[in-house]
Amino acid sequence: MKFSPLVDELIQSLRVLPGVGPKSAQRMAFQLLERERKAGLKLADSLQKAMSDVGHCQGCRTFTEETLCPICASNKRGNAEVICVVETPADVLAIEAGGHFTGRYFVLLGHLSPLDGVGPEQLGLALLEQQLSSNDVTELILATNPTVEGDATAHFIADMARRHNVVISRIAHGVPVGGELEYVDSTTLALSFNGRIKL
Template sequence: MKKFSPAISALIDALRVLPGVGQKTAQRMAFQLLDRQRDGAAHLAVALESALERVGRCNTCRTLSETPECPVCADPERASAGLLCIVESPADVIAVEQTGQFQGQYFVLMGRLSPLDGIGPADIGLDRLEERFQQGQVKEVILATNPTLEGDTTAHFIADMARRYQIQASRIAHGVPVGGELEYVDHTTLGHAFSGRKTVL
């Protein structure tokens, strides 16, 4: 005998795609939406459908955007700074922006190098990043990949690539815990990390 109806089972399975949501949490969320928050559930469904239709990726930096070019990339003052911050995800862009410490542009990798998982340079857009280096407008790259083994490997790979184009490469420094994720670091700590960035050797 099945525990849930097909519709409820499908909703529970769909909710499990969210990070940190297991079977039990998905069940509680599903019953909360169906039993006590039906209006909220309907609003959530409409908002999600709208976001999926309207939100894509910026053609320049690859962050999430409702326009072909995000507001940061469209800002000529930020482009003229010659600073390019490399991050792993769109959530990291928001985290850095909230510090108020950075006035350059971004490039979102959408991941990090992980040879064991078969993720190479082309899989995270390093060919597109190199095209930006070739344009000659970038003076410094700030490597803000997460302080994990894969994040450090990715940062060193990009630093080597930047040197081939005589571009200075620096890495965000103190304040960010080893093994931590940027989107969970508080604004003050991340701001100090940007202020204390160091050149990658």
């Protein structure tokens, strides 16, 4: 026995969300039906609008429904000639939360992964190169994740950027603040020794 068609369809549809299996989807559907009908309708409306209208910023490729995202459109950024390359829009948020970086971003929306069909084209590297060749970029900070794929992507972009007159840098990897040496993995420790700074 299953539920009635509309309820079944809702449970199936909810499973598209990451981390939501059959039991969670069922729980979500019943919670919405029992107590949150209005919020459910609001979610349907938000989804509909976002899926239809949200595109990519023509400057940095992050998600926005405008031509340019708030950061690219802003003329109050102190270091607009510095571009920080990140993998996802969430990374932009994490860096912005610190408030120390005042340049612009370039969002790859992924990392190089030939087996999954993700090459330079999917990461919008042509757009990045176009920005590099426009001469008003002085530094390119590579802030992809410190994973095998993230490192490979950073190296690939660095090779590309060397053809242009910009400083290329990679964010430092090492022992996180508040972390204890005892619990840090050996690769991170090795990186923190290699990247030591003279006092």
